[in-house]
Amino acid sequence: MMHNKNITYSTGEFARHFGIKKDTLFYYDKIGLFSPAGIKNNGYRYYTASQIVPFRTLLSFRRLNLSIKTLRDYFQDPSPAKLSAISTQQLEKLKAEMEKLAQIQNHLTQISESLQEALNAECEKAQIRQLLPTYLICSKQMDDSQETSEQQWEEAQDSFILSSDLSGITRIHSIIAESDLKSGNFDHIHCLYAESSISTEHLREGGAYAVYYHKGPYKNVKFAYRKMLSQIEALGYVPIGDAYEEYLIAETATKKEEEYITKIMVRIQRI
Incomplete structure (x- = not known):
């Protein structure tokens, strides 16, 4: 996808675009997960339009409860094989969590029905x-x-x-x-x-x-x-x-x- 590389965003603008706090961007930069495109002469960080899609992907992965280490390893050298492995692993975890939640729902339903009975x-x-x-x-x-x-x-x-x-x-x-x-x-x-x-x-x-x-x-x-x-x-x-x-x-x-x-x-x- 092509982006106008001349468009830049301040840290605040980039954070507002995704509805997050600036501190999140500072933290991601500190741990080497996602860094700004550069620093202007006045010392302020800036981001570019070409970083929007990668960062949106990163946020989506975070919502999948992927660890910081997993994300950092993946974004340092992304590949279809790595993405497939991550997806498979998360699907297995999700399946286990859903089974556990179904058991809890069943038990709570039994308790509620027993009390009503x-x-x-x-x-x-x-x-x-x-x-x-x-x-x-x-x-x-x-x-x-x-x-x-x-x-x-x-x-x-x-x-x-x-x-x-x-x-x-x-x-x-x-x-x-x-x-x-x-x-x-x-x-x-x-x-x-x-x-x-x-x-x-x-x-x-x-x-x-x-x-x-x-x-x-x-x-x-x-x-x-x-x-x-x-x-x-x-x-x-x-x-x-x-x-x-x-x-x-x-x-x-x-x-x-x-x-x-x-x-x-x-x-x-x-x-």
Whole structure:
């Protein structure tokens, strides 16, 4: 592209042309990234029209989060091969960032939907619903003690998040084994789980489920199980399979245990 080399710009004029501060130009000159065309007899720096396109390119690259070193190396000796390598590298970084943002968006959506579900829930009443199959990421099985303490649950959660490379804002839930459900050992957690958007080896089957919302401290959930099972029987059903606990409102949302809402889901069939 041809430019009128007789046209020159002061530092202020050149900066205003791109909507940046003069200090940015001074800094780029200092680190050897972009320098003025020359210095006039009066000591003032000046830029030329032929520098507009290269500087606009530089600013565009900066918006791509390229490092100063990468930009300096490229503009010192630009080439198609270097530009291709930079583009490929940035595309890979962008892809990773987009995947991370999508995960965060998904987690925040789950939190928002869970809170809305909790606030609209009809508590202490078994409801029959058709649930879709859902893939799960499950932790290793917890010990066979009669009761899972809060400390054991917290330690298992921390280990699960770290070993499964889950985000710290991932919602972690619990599974009560079918055997414990039948024996009335509602305080024993079989394992922890998180829902997955991709296929895994663990699938919570779809079908008819009894869904029960309990409001109050978690220590009282064992009583909620007894009420739920009694109501399920009265409706003409029996539970089959494991029970799934989701903590819709817990300590991260409120300091008042009486405001906790725990959702219990168990697959059912007609008696």
